[in-house]
Every structure is written in structure tokens, then in C-alpha cells.
Amino acid sequence: MIYLLLACVILATGFAYAVRGRSSQAFGPSMYRGDRAQSAIALTFDDGPSESTPALLELLKQHDVRATFFMCGKNVERLPEIARAVVEAGHEIGNHTDTHPRFDFCSRAFIYDELARTQVKIANATSVTPKLFRASYGVRWFGLRSAQAQLNLTGVMWTLMGHDWKWPAERVAKFLIERTRGGDVICLHDGREMQIAPDIRSTVDALRTVIPVLQRKGLRFQTVSALAGLDRKP
Numbered sequence: 108m109i110y111l112l113l114a115c116v117i118l119a120t121g122f123a124y125a126v127r128g129r130s131s132q133a134f135g136p137s138m139y140r141g142d143r144a145q146s147a148i149a150l151t152f153d154d155g156p157s158e159s160t161p162a163l164l165e166l167l168k169q170h171d172v173r174a175t176f177f178m179c180g181k182n183v184e185r186l187p188e189i190a191r192a193v194v195e196a197g198h199e200i201g202n203h204t205d206t207h208p209r210f211d212f213c214s215r216a217f218i219y220d221e222l223a224r225t226q227v228k229i230a231n232a233t234s235v236t237p238k239l240f241r242a243s244y245g246v247r248w249f250g251l252r253s254a255q256a257q258l259n260l261t262g263v264m265w266t267l268m269g270h271d272w273k274w275p276a277e278r279v280a281k282f283l284i285e286r287t288r289g290g291d292v293i294c295l296h297d298g299r300e301m302q303i304a305p306d307i308r309s310t311v312d313a314l315r316t317v318i319p320v321l322q323r324k325g326l327r328f329q330t331v332s333a334l335a336g337l338d339r340k341p
């Protein structure tokens with residue numbers, strides 16, 4: 108009996124990792140960092156665009172930093188001009204679902220529709236069709252592999268999660284300054300799920316400190332595609 112229980116726990120743990128683990132490929136091709144030998148890193152921002160995104164764009168411009176924005180279709184629909192401003196500033200755009208659901212226990216058709224609608228909304232607003240996808244809450248599920256394949260999307264997880272939706276700026280900054288190294292993909296947020304005019308001061312204030320410190324350490328900021336060499340593949 109005890110062995111059966113133990114086997115169940117091991118199976119459940121393995122399955123949970125397949126769904127949310129950063130290196131899991133169980134539900135489709137996915138990356139979470141670039142080559143460790145390089146001095147480049149990638150900043151990524153999820154849940155936008157939001158009314159608060161322009162303040163972040165201004166900061167990135169001041170430091171000549173390119174980043175990757177994983178946008179939600181519904182937010183793009185609300186703020187197409189801000190989505191366009193992100194592209195015009197030279198940043199990369201990825202798909203972060205339409206309405207930010209958790210995919211566990213969702214149907215294949217639901218998952219495909221969430222991704223496909225977002226591709227259309229982003230393309231309509233910006234003329235860019237994303238090649239990257241980040242699952243909301245990092246949750247992948249059955250049906251995602253075929254949806255990604257049909258829409259030509261590579262999954263992107265992260266090496267470091269900034270917890271900027273709940274940590275104060277000082278804590279986010281300290282964490283990133285201490286932990287970041289070459290090849291990292293850093294996950295932050297320029298929106299807060301579907302919130303209108305979210306407060307992202309923690310994100311922007313943390314980066315005001317973090318970017319110059321990391322640049323002085325010799326780290327360069329690149330888009331995810333550049334960091335992972337995806338832009339060199341056909």
C-alpha cells in the first residue's frame with residue numbers, strides 16, 4: 108500500500124513538472140534560457156499592453172534596451188496603439204493567450220482558439236505575427252503542441268521570475284541583481300492580467316536600478332529570438 112502511494116506521489120510530481128516545469132517539453136517545444144557562454148540576457152514582459160506600458164517603453168529607450176513583450180489578445184484589442192508603439196520602439200512581440208486563462212483541463216479547441224485569436228489581434232494591430240508563445244501562469248496542457256505547430260509558435264518559459272506583481276521594487280531589484288547571469292530569460296510584467304490601468308511601478312522602479320547595474324557588469328540586453336538564436340533559423 109505504501110509503495111502504491113509513493114508511486115502515485117512520484118507520478119503526480121512528474122506530471123506537475125511536465126505542466127509547469129521551465130525545461131518541460133511535454134506539451135510542445137519550449138525554451139527557458141539561451142547559451143550560458145554568452146554575456147547576453149533577455150528581459151520579457153507579460154500581460155500587456157496596458158495603459159502603464161508607455162512608462163516602461165520610455166525607461167527602456169533611455170538605456171537603449173530591446174526586450175520581448177508577451178501580449179494578451181484582449182489587451183491588444185483594447186490598446187492597439189500601445190501595442191504598435193512597442194513594435195515601433197524595436198521590441199519583439201510574443202503571444203500570451205487572448206484572455207489569460209489557465210490551460211489545465213481545458214479542451215484542445217479552447218487552447219487553439221486562445222492562441223489563434225491572439226495571433227490575429229496582434230497582427231491586426233501591429234502587422235507582426237508572433238513566433239513566440241508564453242503560457243499564462245506557465246501552465247501547458249494537452250493540445251498545446253498541435254496548436255503551437257499549426258501557428259508556428261515556440262514556447263518560452265523563464266530562468267528568473269521577478270514576482271513584480273507582489274514584491275516591492277527594492278526586493279525585485281535585489282533579487283535580479285544578485286541572480287542574473289549570461290543566457291538568462293527574466294520574466295516581468297507590464298500588465299496585471301486583464302486589469303485596466305494597472306499599477307506597474309514596482310516593475311519600472313526595479314528596472315531603473317537593475318538595468319544600469321547589469322550593463323556595468325557587462326551584460327547586454329537582447330530579444331528572446333536573438334538570445335536563443337531563433338532569428339537565425341529559417
Ligand SMILES: [Zn+2]
Pocket residue numbers: 153154203207242243244300
Ligand atoms: Zn501572464
